[in-house]
Amino acid sequence: MLIDQHGRQLTYLRLAVTDRCNLRCRYCMPEEGIAFAPREALLNYDEILFLCGVLAEMGVTKVRLTGGEPLVRRDLPVLVRGLGELFPRLAMTTNGILLPRYLDELAAAGLTTFNISLDTLRPERFFQITRRDNYTETLAALDLVVERGYRAKVNVVVMRGVNDDELVDFVELTRDRPLDVRFIEAMPFNDDDGNHDVFLSYDAMLRQLLETYPTLEQTTAQGGSAVTFAVPGYRGKVAIIPAYSRSLCGSCDRLRLTPRGTMLNCLYSTQGLELLPLLRAGIPRDELEELIRQYVHGKYATGQETERREQQGNVFASMTSIGG
Numbered sequence: 001m002l003i004d005q006h007g008r009q010l011t012y013l014r015l016a017v018t019d020r021c022n023l024r025c026r027y028c029m030p031e032e033g034i035a036f037a038p039r040e041a042l043l044n045y046d047e048i049l050f051l052c053g054v055l056a057e058m059g060v061t062k063v064r065l066t067g068g069e070p071l072v073r074r075d076l077p078v079l080v081r082g083l084g085e086l087f088p089r090l091a092m093t094t095n096g097i098l099l100p101r102y103l104d105e106l107a108a109a110g111l112t113t114f115n116i117s118l119d120t121l122r123p124e125r126f127f128q129i130t131r132r133d134n135y136t137e138t139l140a141a142l143d144l145v146v147e148r149g150y151r152a153k154v155n156v157v158v159m160r161g162v163n164d165d166e167l168v169d170f171v172e173l174t175r176d177r178p179l180d181v182r183f184i185e186a187m188p189f190n191d192d193d194g195n196h197d198v199f200l201s202y203d204a205m206l207r208q209l210l211e212t213y214p215t216l217e218q219t220t221a222q223g224g225s226a227v228t229f230a231v232p233g234y235r236g237k238v239a240i241i242p243a244y245s246r247s248l249c250g251s252c253d254r255l256r257l258t259p260r261g262t263m264l265n266c267l268y269s270t271q272g273l274e275l276l277p278l279l280r281a282g283i284p285r286d287e288l289e290e291l292i293r294q295y296v297h298g299k300y301a302t303g304q305e306t307e308r309r310e311q312q313g314n315v316f317a318s319m320t321s322i323g324g
């Protein structure tokens, strides 16, 4: 089992398979992109599956594919088939653009839970936020996933003065559809990303929701990445993710693997365990397991503590290097 020094068991791996993306969301990546990893700097599928086999034996039961945009990595369904043999729970976070093309193959491989990122329901605003013109495709992906009966969540990064006038429109999506709409705090990850300027806190979002929906009920105890609510009578749920406030760290069960093969024990970690060179040097499995065990054990109590102890200046050019 993977247990940290605070007694939390880590059972959930967020696997970022690429740092590339077909969008350029302003809160995530600079317009010109970043210095993307060349192919040889990425973990290949054999390496990913080997590592995942080790982690499955150490108690990881759930994997979420993320990125960058996971669906731009070539032959992704091949990887998903391999992961499907290792883990009972497989999920993906995606911008949806390529999802209709791969949905059947992914579902056959065991992937039936999709978090789709969509920050606005207005086409012209979609272009302003993502710098690309794919509103129709993203919406079509969401419709398709719901129509096929798969579990779907909609991720909305809320930005003050940009899309914070759309919270009610998003909640209304849950009236007749079994969707979770999740409002996410915009997380600053370096000094230049502009996310401080548009930040709207968990508390401010909740206040805004209660003005229109005074009967909003909290439906979960705190846990996972979100606090979940429901409007009585609506089919779906509404949630808020305190990505920056970090109020849910006490029950954190997450471990991350970056596209370049670095293990991170927190979203706010910058000094991870670099596994790619170790794998390529042929590290014996028992030594690898011991290193992972020690690294996980050192996980700090909160994201704030991780940030305080580890971050030195602008380390990440983009959220795509971490996977969110």
Ligand SMILES: Nc1nc2c(ncn2[C@@H]2O[C@H](COP(=O)(O)OP(=O)(O)OP(=O)(O)O)[C@@H](O)[C@H]2O)c(=O)[nH]1
Pocket: 064, 066, 091, 093, 115, 153, 155, 184, 187, 224, 225, 226, 241, 242, 243, 244, 246, 252, 254, 267, 303, 324
């Ligand atoms: N602070 C913090 N934020 C997180 C963490 N995991 C996810 N988030 C935030 O939540 C956003 C949405 O994450 P998703 O990729 O949809 O995954 P998830 O919320 O873990 O999804 P579930 O498995 O459905 O709970 C991310 O972009 C982050 O901003 C976490 O461990 N810590």
Ligand SMILES: C[S@@+](CC[C@H](N)C(=O)[O-])C[C@H]1O[C@@H](n2cnc3c(N)ncnc32)[C@H](O)[C@@H]1O
Pocket: 021, 027, 028, 066, 067, 068, 069, 070, 093, 094, 095, 115, 116, 117, 155, 156, 157, 184, 185, 186, 187, 188, 189, 195, 243, 319, 320, 323, 324
């Ligand atoms: C990095 S993306 C990768 C997966 C996929 N490309 C997508 O957008 O769904 C994962 C999640 O992180 C969120 N995200 C990216 N940058 C963020 C930021 N600065 N603050 C909060 N969430 C962010 C995205 O909205 C998305 O829901």
Ligand code: SF4
Pocket: 021, 022, 023, 024, 025, 028, 029, 067, 068, 069, 095, 117, 319, 320
């Ligand atoms: S949030 Fe997702 S879709 Fe948007 S740029 Fe980042 S990786 Fe791409």
Ligand code: SF4
Pocket: 246, 248, 249, 252, 253, 254, 265, 266, 267, 268, 300, 301, 302, 303, 304, 306
């Ligand atoms: S900030 Fe770090 S410790 Fe807190 S929930 Fe996120 S990954 Fe876990």
